Amino acid sequence: MLGTVYAVLFYAATAVLLFGLVVKAWTYGRIPAPLRIPTAPAPKTRAGVFWRMVREVAFFESLYKSNKWIWLFGWTFHMSLWLVLARHLRYFTQPVWGWVELVQPFGTYAAFTMMLGLAGLWARRVVVERIRYISSPSDHLMLALLFGIAVSGAMMRFVAHTDIVAVKSFMLGLMRFRIGDLPPDPTLMVHLFLVAVLMMVFPVSKLLHAPGVFFSPSRNQVDNSREKRHVAPWSAKLES
Amino acid sequence: MAAEDTDVPQLSYPLEIPKLKCGAMADSSPYAASSAHQADLGFPGELLPDWKQRALAKIKELAETNRAFQVYLDACVKCGACTDKCHYFIGTGDPKNMPVARQDLLRSVYRRYFTFAGKYFPWLVGARDLTKEVLDEWYSYYHQCSQCRRCSVFCPFGIDTAEISMAAREIMDVVGKGQKYCNEIIGKVHNIGNNLGLQEKALRATLEDLEEEIEEDTGVSVRLPLDEKGADILLVTPSADFFAEPHIEGLIGYAKVFHEAGASWTISSYASEAANFGLFIGSHENMQKVALRIRKAAQDLGVKRIIFGECGHAWRVAYSFLDTLAGPWDFLDPNFPVPQHICEFTWNEIRKGTLNIDKSQNDHIKLTFHDSCNVARASGMGEEMGGQFEIPRNILKAVCNHFYDMPRDTIMESTLCCGGGGGLLTDELMDLRVKGASPRMTALKEVTEEHGVTHMAAICAICKTQFSKVMPKFGYDMDSILSVHQLVSNAIVLAGQDGVDDENVKEASVTN
Ligand code: SF4
Ligand code: SF4
Numbered sequence: 001m002l003g004t005v006y007a008v009l010f011y012a013a014t015a016v017l018l019f020g021l022v023v024k025a026w027t028y029g030r031i032p033a034p035l036r037i038p039t040a041p042a043p044k045t046r047a048g049v050f051w052r053m054v055r056e057v058a059f060f061e062s063l064y065k066s067n068k069w070i071w072l073f074g075w076t077f078h079m080s081l082w083l084v085l086a087r088h089l090r091y092f093t094q095p096v097w098g099w100v101e102l103v104q105p106f107g108t109y110a111a112f113t114m115m116l117g118l119a120g121l122w123a124r125r126v127v128v129e130r131i132r133y134i135s136s137p138s139d140h141l142m143l144a145l146l147f148g149i150a151v152s153g154a155m156m157r158f159v160a161h162t163d164i165v166a167v168k169s170f171m172l173g174l175m176r177f178r179i180g181d182l183p184p185d186p187t188l189m190v191h192l193f194l195v196a197v198l199m200m201v202f203p204v205s206k207l208l209h210a211p212g213v214f215f216s217p218s219r220n221q222v223d224n225s226r227e228k229r230h231v232a233p234w235s236a237k238l239e240s
Numbered sequence: 241m242a243a244e245d246t247d248v249p250q251l252s253y254p255l256e257i258p259k260l261k262c263g264a265m266a267d268s269s270p271y272a273a274s275s276a277h278q279a280d281l282g283f284p285g286e287l288l289p290d291w292k293q294r295a296l297a298k299i300k301e302l303a304e305t306n307r308a309f310q311v312y313l314d315a316c317v318k319c320g321a322c323t324d325k326c327h328y329f330i331g332t333g334d335p336k337n338m339p340v341a342r343q344d345l346l347r348s349v350y351r352r353y354f355t356f357a358g359k360y361f362p363w364l365v366g367a368r369d370l371t372k373e374v375l376d377e378w379y380s381y382y383h384q385c386s387q388c389r390r391c392s393v394f395c396p397f398g399i400d401t402a403e404i405s406m407a408a409r410e411i412m413d414v415v416g417k418g419q420k421y422c423n424e425i426i427g428k429v430h431n432i433g434n435n436l437g438l439q440e441k442a443l444r445a446t447l448e449d450l451e452e453e454i455e456e457d458t459g460v461s462v463r464l465p466l467d468e469k470g471a472d473i474l475l476v477t478p479s480a481d482f483f484a485e486p487h488i489e490g491l492i493g494y495a496k497v498f499h500e501a502g503a504s505w506t507i508s509s510y511a512s513e514a515a516n517f518g519l520f521i522g523s524h525e526n527m528q529k530v531a532l533r534i535r536k537a538a539q540d541l542g543v544k545r546i547i548f549g550e551c552g553h554a555w556r557v558a559y560s561f562l563d564t565l566a567g568p569w570d571f572l573d574p575n576f577p578v579p580q581h582i583c584e585f586t587w588n589e590i591r592k593g594t595l596n597i598d599k600s601q602n603d604h605i606k607l608t609f610h611d612s613c614n615v616a617r618a619s620g621m622g623e624e625m626g627g628q629f630e631i632p633r634n635i636l637k638a639v640c641n642h643f644y645d646m647p648r649d650t651i652m653e654s655t656l657c658c659g660g661g662g663g664l665l666t667d668e669l670m671d672l673r674v675k676g677a678s679p680r681m682t683a684l685k686e687v688t689e690e691h692g693v694t695h696m697a698a699i700c701a702i703c704k705t706q707f708s709k710v711m712p713k714f715g716y717d718m719d720s721i722l723s724v725h726q727l728v729s730n731a732i733v734l735a736g737q738d739g740v741d742d743e744n745v746k747e748a749s750v751t752n
Contacts, residue, residue, distance in 0.1 A: 024314075031307040034524065036560045037400065039392045040617050041626040041653060048625075056396065066321040066394035074319065074396075124320070129260050131320035133335045134344065136366035138357070139318050204356040205365075209397055212315030217308045218398035223620055225560045226577045229567050234305055 003181040006192055007174055013199040020203020021211060028215040032232035042223035049222050056219060069124065077117025077146075083110035084153070091168045092175065111154040118147050138205065145198055152191035162188045248713050249331050249678040253647065253686040257324045258333035265334040268672050269380045270664070273418035280427030281526055284416035291415035292370055296353055298411045299346075303354060309407050312399045313350050316340060322391040322399070327657050328384050331675035336381050339391035339401040345378055346408050379417060382408040384672055387520065387662035388613035393653050405662070406522030413521055421666035422517045429530050434479035434513035440467075443509055446482050454492060460734040462499045464491075464507065467541065471506035473498070474538050476514045476558075476579070477549025478701035486723045487704055490550050493725025494582050496732045500596070501589045505547075511537035514554035515701065520663035531557065531565040544573040547580045550723055552612035552661065552700030555581060559619035581621050583699060586728060587631045590638050596733045602640040606693045607727070608684065609636055609645065610707075611655035612700035626652075632699055632724055639731035644691040650683035658698075660706030674710050681714040697722045 043049045055061040060078075064071045087107025090096045122143045125131050156162045163183040173180040182188065201207065214220065275285025288294060303310045322339040324330065329337040336342060344366065351358030351367035358367030368374065387402035412418065428437040438446075447464040454462045465471060475498075481491040498505045511533040518527030538546055546569075548558045558579045563569065569578040577584075589595050609632060621627040629652045637643050650656050659676030687693040698704055698721060707721035 028307060028311055031303075031310060032305060033307040034305065035564060037308060037403065037618070039389060039398055039400065039653075040620055040628065042620075044625055060396055062394055062398065063319070063321055063396040066325070066396075070319055070321050121319075128320065130257070130323040130335070130338060131318070133260060134318050134320060134323065134338065134340050136318070136364065138361075138365045141364070206315070206317045209315040209317050212311050213397045215307060215311045216315065216398045217311070218392050218400050223625070225563055226579075229563045231564055232305075 002184055002189075003170060003179055006170075006182055006189075007179040009193070009196045010174060013196040017199040017202050024203055024208060025211050025215075028211065032234060033217045033221070034232035034234070036221055036223075036225040036230055037217050038221040038223050039218040040223065042221065044223050046222055049220060053214065053220060057213060069120070073117045073120030073124070075117075076113050077121065080110040080114035080117060083107045084114060084150075091164075091171050094168075094172055108157060111150055111157065115147065115150045115154070118143055118150065122147070142201075142205065142207075145194055145201075149191060149194045149198065152187050152194065155187050156185075156191065160185075160187060249675055251330070251678050251682040253682050254649075255330055255679055255682060258330060260335045261333035262335060265328075265332050265337065265384060265672065266377075266380060268384060268669065269376075270383050270666055270669055271420040273420045273423040277420060277423040277427055278413075278416065278418050280430060281413070281418070281423055281523070283413045283418055283423070287416045291375070291417075294415045295370060295375070295411050298414050299350055300354065302407050302410070303350070306403075306407070308400065308403045312343070312397075312403060313347050314355075315397045316343065316347070316399055317396075319396065322395050322401075325391050325394045326385075326401075327388070327390070327659060327679045328386075328672065328676045331659070331678045332384075332672070334384075336377075337384055339395075339399075342381055342385055342401050343399070343404045345374070345381055346404055349374060375412070375415075375417065378408050379412060379419075382412070383419060383664065383669070385662060386613070386657045386659065386664055386676065388657035389617040390613065390654070390657065393617060402662070406520070408522075409520070409663075410522035413523065419521070419663065422521050422663040425515075426517045426521070426526055426530070429513055429515075429517075429533070430526075433510050433533065435515050435517070436479045436483070438479055438482060438512065440509035443482060443507075443512055447507070450488070450492060450495070454495065458734050458737045460499075460736050462495050462734070464495050465505065466507050467509050468504075468506035469541050471504045471541060471543055473503055473505035473545045473547050474511075474534075474541060474543040475505055475507050475547050475549060475582075476511055476534055476537075476554075477507070477582075478514045478551040478554060479512055480701040480705060481549055482512075484701075484705060485708070486719065486721060486726055487550075487701055489726035489729060490723025491725075493723065493727075493729035493732075494549060494586075496729050496734060497582075497586050497589060497595065497725070500732060500734060501585075501594050506541060506543070508537035508541060510540070514548050514551045514558070516554060516557045517663060519553055519557055527557065527561070528565045531562060534562070535566040538569075539571065545576045545580065546572065546578055547582055547585055549582050550699040550701065550725065552614040552702060554701075555699075556614040556618040559621075581631075583631050583635060583724065584621055586725070587622075587635050590635065595728075596735070597639055597731045598733050599639060599641050599731055601730045602727055603642070605640060605695045605722075605727070606642040606644065606691060607636060607640050607722075608643070608687050608693045608696050609633055609651075609724075610658065610680065610696050610698045610703060611651050612698055612703050613655060613657050613661055615699060616655045617653055629653075632697075635724060636697060636727060639727050642691075644687050644693055646683045646687050650680070656680040656683060658700075658703040658706040659710065661700075661702050665702050665706055670709075673706060674713055677706065677710045678714075681711070681716075684716075685714070695720050695722050697724045697727060699724050 086103045089100045162185045170180045278285045348368045357365045385405040392400035425435045481487045516530045656679045708718045
């Protein structure tokens with residue numbers, strides 16, 4: 001029974017996440033960028049833009065220039081999240097890939113740095129007048145959601161172990177469209193439920209910054225407007 | 241006038257983040273465009289009864305035709321990194337002048353009508369209905385943004401509030417709520433050819449006066465040709481260069497450089513304006529219409545190259561958009577980029593050694609350089625990335641012995657706006673302009689105290705006008721702002737130039 005409920009939930013969440021993201025990315029990609037608006041100084045070549053983007057998404061370069069505290073907390077959170085996600089791959093693969101084994105110890109403790117980052121961001125949202133001013137309830141809820149996921153996850157790892165072997169076989173089953181059973185562990189229920197919620201709000205919330213950053217014209221355009229003519233289809237129509 | 245009761249903010253460097261003063265600038269609002277001004281641009285003359293539907297339709301259109309608009313409205317995570325980056329916020333403390341809060345004025349409406357979360361959970365994501373009050377708020381705060389892009393440098397996703405401001409102004413224009421200053425000026429360009437409405441006759445007389453003035457000063461006849469068919473170079477320069485100080489000294493500088501380089505050049509009376517305020521109101525159609533005048537002038541005069549004079553946003557439109565808006569330029573000489581900046585031309589001549597320069601002519605000046613936003617953050621110069629920072633400085637260092645940069649976090653890509661850009665250079669906004677200039681003035685004071693800097697040079701007509709108005713409020717003379725080519729003009733010794741300057745040289749060497 002429990003297994004079926006969560007199976008449905010996860011199929012739904014995965015569908016919403018994938019469908020939502022594909023539609024958004026497709027929309028972004030299809031909308032014309034009529035004028036060249038890279039924030040200068042911008043790279044003169046595609047390779048240069050590629051590296052600019054790598055620096056943005058791997059090191060949060062602009063944020064670093066902007067505000068060291070937000071950078072510290074934001075970067076810590078995101079990188080920890082990647083480690084944690086990578087570690088979780090072990091529950092979806094059999095046999096477990098070598099590099100996932102390698103990441104395992106880092107991914108485990110990254111739960112704490114992740115919480116630290118979230119706590120820092122949240123504290124700023126409450127304490128710093130300017131950031132409090134621009135925050136909506138959804139901004140706090142998003143932090144609460146992530147915090148809930150991190151805490152419930154860490155609980156199962158460090159406080160009250162869940163039957164992880166059963167969880168893994170449930171997940172492997174789901175991937176082969178076989179619905180198995182889940183251990184009736186409340187912490188696990190909370191953890192999985194929150195993750196499913198996160199997946200579902202992804203395409204309708206500010207989490208769209210993840211695909212958005214790659215489509216941001218101020219960051220992804222090459223500075224070559226004197227060398228190459230750029231005309232968007234709709235503005236070409238105005239030309240005749 | 242409002243200017244008199246402006247309290248001039250006293251800031252200190254490093255710039256402090258102000259305490260929030262909610263509503264401090266809520267009353268700031270520029271004059272509305274008359275129906276005649278609106279009509280010239282193809283916009284309705286007054287607020288239409290169905291304005292709300294039209295505004296929403298325009299938002300939808302923008303979301304579908306301009307990637308930046310939709311991505312920027314979706315992607316903001318409210319991290320707050322941009323909150324202290326706007327000079328208007330630093331100068332006024334009004335929280336709605338924080339870039340993200342300025343975007344939110346429009347984002348809240350976009351969310352309400354066009355996103356799942358805003359349609360079903362408006363209270364959760366700060367979405368709100370579009371009402372008359374919202375529209376008035378837009379009018380006020382989207383006219384407190386100089387579209388300088390400083391916020392976009394510091395946003396982790398490059399979200400550019402300037403794009404949102406332009407979009408908001410376009411939405412307001414199509415529902416009949418235009419701004420007088422910009423729209424009146426654009427109308428003049430469409431009808432006459434320049435922002436001032438300066439007719440060909442008056443322009444010719446002005447240029448002739450300048451020729452006489454140069455000859456009196458130097459004994460050399462330097463030409464400022466108008467509408468000369470078959471010239472190699474078309475110079476497109478802001479019309480302020482024809483009449484305002486210190487702009488006009490810059491124009492004299494370009495003429496001297498062209499003269500010494502032996503270049504054949506001309507100004508066009510049909511395209512006698514580099515500025516393109518179509519940018520400020522986010523109107524692709526109007527921007528294109530203005531840009532096409534340059535194309536027609538270039539074709540009619542049969543020139544081979546186009547060079548732009550000192551103007552910030554004009555250089556953005558020229559460098560980044562001209563090919564898109566008015567190209568292809570296949571009838572021009574392919575050996576030169578289209579268009580070129582006058583600084584590129586001059587720096588090239590300096591490197592070639594064509595100019596005879598006597599730096600000591602500028603020895604009474606301790607100089608700094610103000611990077612104009614649109615040059616610094618929205619265009620380029622030369623072949624190298626960041627040429628827009630290097631080339632003007634190289635020129636200044638080549639013609640002036642005492643050059644000092646302002647603090648690094650206030651120049652180049654982090655430059656602080658003059659406070660008057662983006663269509664805000666109008667008297668009724670003087671209070672905002674003074675407050676918006678205060679961060680830049682604070683950085684300037686820093687180098688005045690440290691190095692005794694007396695003057696600041698710029699390559700933007702708006703910056704120059706704005707500074708000559710506001711600098712006196714910060715204890716500088718109004719002529720402390722200079723054109724870059726004014727300094728070039730001072731230092732050039734023309735071939736055959738007589739006595740006057742030699743004496744100065746001698747004097748200078750005696751005092752040394
Ligand atoms: S573009 Fe400039 S003026 Fe406008 S919000 Fe950003 S920093 Fe402020
Ligand atoms: S820096 Fe960018 S993402 Fe952060 S609040 Fe400002 S606009 Fe939003």
